[in-house]
Amino acid sequence: MPKSVRNTVFGLGGFVGNLLIGLLVDKHLRTMRLMVPALIASGIAGLAAFPG
Incomplete structure (x- = not known):
C-alpha cells in the first residue's frame, strides 16, 4: 500500500x-x-497573552 494511501x-x-x-x-x-x-479556549488565550 502506498504511503499516501496509508496516511x-x-x-x-x-x-x-x-x-x-x-x-x-x-x-x-x-x-x-x-x-x-472552555479549557482549550483559556489555554489559547493564556498563550496569546503571555507568549514565551
Whole structure:
C-alpha cells in the first residue's frame, strides 16, 4: 500500500474516532461538553497573552 494511501486511511480513522467520542461525550457528559472547549479556549488565550 502506498504511503499516501496509508496516511489517508490513518487520518480518516482518527477523524471518525474523534467524532464518535465527541458524540458520546456530548450525549452523556453535559459538564464535559461545556468545560473542554472552555479549557482549550483559556489555554489559547493564556498563550496569546503571555507568549514565551
